[in-house]
Amino acid sequence: MPEIALEVRNIIAGYVPDLPILRGVSIKVKSGSLNVVIGPNGAGKSTLIKAIVGLVSISEGHVLLRGKEMYGIKPHLIASYGISYVPQIDNIFRTLTVRQNLELALRSSGKNANKRLTELLEKFPILSGKLKEKAGALSGGQRQFLAVAMALSTYPDIILMDEPSAGLAPKAAQEILEMLRDLTNSGVSILLIEQNVNQALRLADYCYILAEGRNQVDGKASELLNNSIVGEIYLGGKRLRAGA
Amino acid sequence: MIQHLLDGILVGSILSLGAIGLTMVMHILRFANFSHAELLSIGAYVALVFDKMFKVTMPLMANEIGPLSMTWALILSIIVSMVFTAASAVLFDRLVFRRVREKGEELSMVFASFGLSLIVRNLIGLIFGLSTKLYSKDIVFATVLSRDPLLVVKLDQLATFTITLVLMLVIHIVLSRTTFGYSLRAVGENPELAQVNGINLQRTLIVVWIIGGGLAAVAGVFYGLNNQINPMIGRDLVLPVFAATIVGGIGSVYGALLGGIIVGLASNLALSILPSGYSPSVPFIIILAVLLIRPNGLFGEARA
Numbered sequence: 001m002p003e004i005a006l007e008v009r010n011i012i013a014g015y016v017p018d019l020p021i022l023r024g025v026s027i028k029v030k031s032g033s034l035n036v037v038i039g040p041n042g043a044g045k046s047t048l049i050k051a052i053v054g055l056v057s058i059s060e061g062h063v064l065l066r067g068k069e070m071y072g073i074k075p076h077l078i079a080s081y082g083i084s085y086v087p088q089i090d091n092i093f094r095t096l097t098v099r100q101n102l103e104l105a106l107r108s109s110g111k112n113a114n115k116r117l118t119e120l121l122e123k124f125p126i127l128s129g130k131l132k133e134k135a136g137a138l139s140g141g142q143r144q145f146l147a148v149a150m151a152l153s154t155y156p157d158i159i160l161m162d163e164p165s166a167g168l169a170p171k172a173a174q175e176i177l178e179m180l181r182d183l184t185n186s187g188v189s190i191l192l193i194e195q196n197v198n199q200a201l202r203l204a205d206y207c208y209i210l211a212e213g214r215n216q217v218d219g220k221a222s223e224l225l226n227n228s229i230v231g232e233i234y235l236g237g238k239r240l241r242a243g244a
Numbered sequence: 245m246i247q248h249l250l251d252g253i254l255v256g257s258i259l260s261l262g263a264i265g266l267t268m269v270m271h272i273l274r275f276a277n278f279s280h281a282e283l284l285s286i287g288a289y290v291a292l293v294f295d296k297m298f299k300v301t302m303p304l305m306a307n308e309i310g311p312l313s314m315t316w317a318l319i320l321s322i323i324v325s326m327v328f329t330a331a332s333a334v335l336f337d338r339l340v341f342r343r344v345r346e347k348g349e350e351l352s353m354v355f356a357s358f359g360l361s362l363i364v365r366n367l368i369g370l371i372f373g374l375s376t377k378l379y380s381k382d383i384v385f386a387t388v389l390s391r392d393p394l395l396v397v398k399l400d401q402l403a404t405f406t407i408t409l410v411l412m413l414v415i416h417i418v419l420s421r422t423t424f425g426y427s428l429r430a431v432g433e434n435p436e437l438a439q440v441n442g443i444n445l446q447r448t449l450i451v452v453w454i455i456g457g458g459l460a461a462v463a464g465v466f467y468g469l470n471n472q473i474n475p476m477i478g479r480d481l482v483l484p485v486f487a488a489t490i491v492g493g494i495g496s497v498y499g500a501l502l503g504g505i506i507v508g509l510a511s512n513l514a515l516s517i518l519p520s521g522y523s524p525s526v527p528f529i530i531i532l533a534v535l536l537i538r539p540n541g542l543f544g545e546a547r548a
Contacts, residue, residue: 053440075439085440093430093437100426105441107423150441 003066005031005189006052006083006158011061013051020059021047023213027191029158029206034184035191036200036221039210045193046088048210049160053078053085065157080108084151088162088193091147094136098127098146101135105150120149141172148179152188159183161192165199177203201225247395248512254401256488256508257408258470261463262481263488263500264415265333265456271432271495272452273345275353279336279361280460281482285368287329287461288468288477292372294321295379311399313380314469322465326458333457334450336360361478369475376472379465404466411462412501415455419497428452432495480524484511487527491534493544502542506530 006029014020021044029035037045050056052063054075063070065082073081093101102120106113121128124145130138135146144164151159164180165173173196180190181203194200201207204221217224266280298317299306305317344356386396419425430438431448439445467477488507492499511526534541 055436055439074444075436076442076444079440079442087437087440090434091437093426093433095429095433096426103423104426104430104443107427108442154442 003031004064005029005033005066006191007062007064007067008048008052009062009064011048011051011058011063013047013056013058013061015047015056017059021056021213022051024061025210025213025215027208027215027218029189029191031157031189032184032187033189033205034181034203035189035206035208036204037191037193037208037210038195038197038200039216042212043210044213045210046162047213049085049162049191049193052160053083079154079156082154082157084154084156084159086144086147086151086159086161086164088166092135092138092143092150094134096135097132098135098138099131101146101150102127102131102153105153109153116153120152123152124149139172140168141175144168144172144176145179148176148183152183156188158189158191161190163193163195165194165196174199198225245513245516246393248516249509250395250397252509252512253505254397254405254470254508255512256505257405258463258466258504259481259484259488259508260501260504261408261411261459261466262485263492263504264412264497265459266485267489267492267494267496267500268428268432268452269456270489272435272449273341273353275341275350275357276486277341277357278354278482279357279364279478280456281485282361282364282368282478283329283333283457283460284464284467284481284485285475285478286332286364287325287457287464288473289368289372289464290328290461291318291321291325291465292377292379292468292473294324308380308382312403313382313400314403315380318379318465318469322462325461325465329461329464330454330457333453333460337449337453361482365475365478372475374475376474377468378472379469398470400469404469407462408466411459415497483524483527483531484508487530487534490531490541493541496541496543499541499543 008025008027010024010026011022012020012024013022025044025048027035027037037048039045047056051058052070054073058071070078070081070083078085093104096104102117103113106116109116126142126145127149130142135143138146148159161180164176168176177196177199180192184190192200201221201224206218207221207224208218209216262281262284265283266277269277269280295315295318298320299315302317305320306315308315309319340356340360341353344352386398389395389397419429427438427443427448428451430441431443431445435445438448464477467481484507488503489500490503491506492501492503507527507530510530511523514523514526
């Protein structure tokens, strides 16, 4: 039985006091697994991730990383505990060069920074030739690779990603999702939000469906993909089957 | 004409120093800080006090440096003034801006900065009086660079220009070569992303106030050295410094450098075609022109 990397237990959270967006959401992420959160707009998917990293305040519930409470930890310290967060679209510093972005992410690594930079460039060779370029000049897909490289710089236990395929051409989106799948083989757990439901479910291990700030359904991704009722209600039924 | 160009660059470089701090604060805290120019005023007066004190307590320091009217006492006073002004900037944030930030919106911050600038300006007038003051009462003769056309420059102006350039170079190196500089730029661009990349936002904000305050102090002293010191420095400089910031693009340090020079040049060149009374209107015209033609300034980027 694999260890649970991250557990979110019944959290209530929101941007404004007394107006919760999440009204009791629970998830469990096993070590080295790829998990996807889907649901309609306004379901609270992005809020869930932001609450985990401390950018949205949690009024009730627990966030446990390998059993350790993360509630109340400041967002700038969360990465040092092992949780990396890659926001949607604006997930790199456009005015800095690719190298500066990576050096910024690596600045807490001290002496190991150079070694880690070499490792990351080996993992993402596409970035090696672009180190001096402004990150804002990268293509959408390359930006996502840079964002993931930055997220990996601190050897995280888990990476939380908000719609990594948003705004990408289908081929680039597929590449990103496959790269994330490969990452889990090295023991990193991934929790991602995706609109690209069909592609994500094919690659993911487990899936959570949220609506109106609550858990609706969860289960193995392969089972949900073939579950016609779930597909009909939450995944846009015909579109899903047509793509299948 | 060439004389106006020369004066414009010299005055502009002082505006640039003031604009660097303002552009950083406006970018990161996202509000138009009308009290920033008062930091120049505080800087000028703190240096005045310490200059007098050092000259009395350490007579050797009252000697002028070479052909300049500047003394070693004043150089030391500038450093003390930078510390004081930076501390004042942090204190203003603690006492006023942070409290308003937590409860109000950006517009509330703008009004708070207006109020703060009035309080500071009047406090300075109350403490030091409304009369003008000078760092040195000696008459400073300008050096003639050329007789035809007549081109003169005060050596003090050249010295302040050189120091300003050195400070700008230091800022450039920090921003473009150090991870500390990257983190400042990162917070300016995307505070949320900066935080999840391990950057302490509160600490960075304090650093920004310290840098802004320190540079404002230098700008204030240099302005006082080349003109005169009175409690209205803040009122007189708020518009040119804002114009420099907006021309350069909010958030761009390099834009602020260039913006200051452009505003300085434009104001001085205007003297050759307009009566001197109209000169203060030039920054207004520049702000309007930039907002109409290139709303994000020369180096600024559109942001959400």
